[in-house]
Amino acid sequence: MITASHTPRQPAEVTAAAAAATASSDAWQRELAQAITDPAELCRLLQLDPRMALAALEAAGRFRVLVPRGFLRRMRRGDPRDPLLLQVLPGARELIEQPGYSADPLGEQATQRAPALLHKYRGRALLIATGACAVHCRYCFRREFAYPDHADVAAALTVIAADSSIEEVILSGGDPLSLGTSRLRRLTDDLRNIAHLRRLRLHTRTPVVLPERVDADLGAWIASLPWPCIVVLHCNHANEIDASVRAATARLRAAGATLLNQSVLLAGVNDSVGALHALSEALWSAGVLPYYLHLLDPVRGAAHFEVQESRGRQLLAQLAAQLPGYLVPRLARETRGAPAKTLIAPAPWESLRESPRKSPRESLDDAAY
Numbered sequence: 001m002i003t004a005s006h007t008p009r010q011p012a013e014v015t016a017a018a019a020a021a022t023a024s025s026d027a028w029q030r031e032l033a034q035a036i037t038d039p040a041e042l043c044r045l046l047q048l049d050p051r052m053a054l055a056a057l058e059a060a061g062r063f064r065v066l067v068p069r070g071f072l073r074r075m076r077r078g079d080p081r082d083p084l085l086l087q088v089l090p091g092a093r094e095l096i097e098q099p100g101y102s103a104d105p106l107g108e109q110a111t112q113r114a115p116a117l118l119h120k121y122r123g124r125a126l127l128i129a130t131g132a133c134a135v136h137c138r139y140c141f142r143r144e145f146a147y148p149d150h151a152d153v154a155a156a157l158t159v160i161a162a163d164s165s166i167e168e169v170i171l172s173g174g175d176p177l178s179l180g181t182s183r184l185r186r187l188t189d190d191l192r193n194i195a196h197l198r199r200l201r202l203h204t205r206t207p208v209v210l211p212e213r214v215d216a217d218l219g220a221w222i223a224s225l226p227w228p229c230i231v232v233l234h235c236n237h238a239n240e241i242d243a244s245v246r247a248a249t250a251r252l253r254a255a256g257a258t259l260l261n262q263s264v265l266l267a268g269v270n271d272s273v274g275a276l277h278a279l280s281e282a283l284w285s286a287g288v289l290p291y292y293l294h295l296l297d298p299v300r301g302a303a304h305f306e307v308q309e310s311r312g313r314q315l316l317a318q319l320a321a322q323l324p325g326y327l328v329p330r331l332a333r334e335t336r337g338a339p340a341k342t343l344i345a346p347a348p349w350e351s352l353r354e355s356p357r358k359s360p361r362e363s364l365d366d367a368a369y
């Protein structure tokens with residue numbers, strides 16, 4: 001299912017594909033412009049208690065609501081516990097200060113080698129291509145990140161060009177697919193001249209929440225790249241994947257991209273073996289391999305999503321007992337200053353024993369939306 005090789009298209013094919021895309025290339029931007037930004041509208045469209053919108057308004061002042069309408073259509077009407085809704089609807093719990101939760105939980109400011117360049121791990125560097133996203137996830141560890149201006153990318157490119165240890169550039173953000181394809185093309189045109197680059201990676205949630213973004217123009221750009229392109233999607237629940245997402249991932253694979261997925265283990269969203277099993281199967285149906293399942297980064301406002309590490313180990317052990325290894329993601333934690341992610345599970349069999357399910361933070365007043 002996963003395309004491991006990279007076969008750039010010939011220039012004539014690329015030109016033809018780009019021409020064919022012209023008529024539809026603005027569709028995703030129109031869709032994004034119509035995304036929901038008002039918690040009251042979100043609650044009204046989902047037939048939820050209007051009091052939830054009132055509670056959401058104050059928290060939305062810290063990190064605004066953004067939900068594409070196509071993503072909303074995958075949520076259940078009248079269900080305040082819908083796993084997709086919980087990821088995007090602000091609540092009063094975000095306003096409760098928790099010890100250990102901060103604006104920069106991974107100490108990323110200390111890894112900045114240029115305003116738009118984070119260098120955490122050997123051989124790879126993160127280019128913060130934009131601060132914009134197609135959706136605002138309430139647990140996002142960069143929800144308070146001080147995003148640089150466009151102009152700062154030039155300084156990042158200079159650092160990458162001067163450091164031959166950087167063999168892989170990761171376009172991140174925000175979400176790099178929030179940028180138009182012409183902007184992405186200009187960016188990679190600048191990277192083409194750097195001889196020591198071997199791979200390009202994109203970290204993106206856009207193909208999941210706004211699959212229209214994966215149009216023919218984007219596919220032509222990916223197919224034209226001189227390096228293998230790895231697209232690491234961000235999907236947390238099987239209900240996020242419908243026919244439109246499968247069509248988008250098929251287009252990415254047809255362009256030659258290798259598709260992986262990273263999720264965050266989120267209380268109330270995917271912290272059950274059934275939810276994780278269904279997610280792995282849904283990813284497989286879309287030609288995507290589960291890669292990482294991250295423990296929550298302790299960002300201010302997201303404590304109510306925390307799942308204890310012991311519970312994560314238990315879930316992964318149960319998952320490993322049900323699925324082939326290639327459908328079991330690696331449970332990992334990112335630790336500030338560490339030279340790599342800390343791998344936690346799949347766990348040994350003894351962790352199948354029962355352990356307490358809820359942390360004190362998960363037991364915060366569930367009704368306090």
Ligand code: SF4
Nearest residue numbers: 133136137140174205
């Ligand atoms: S799409 Fe990614 S970067 Fe954007 S808000 Fe969600 S988690 Fe954060």
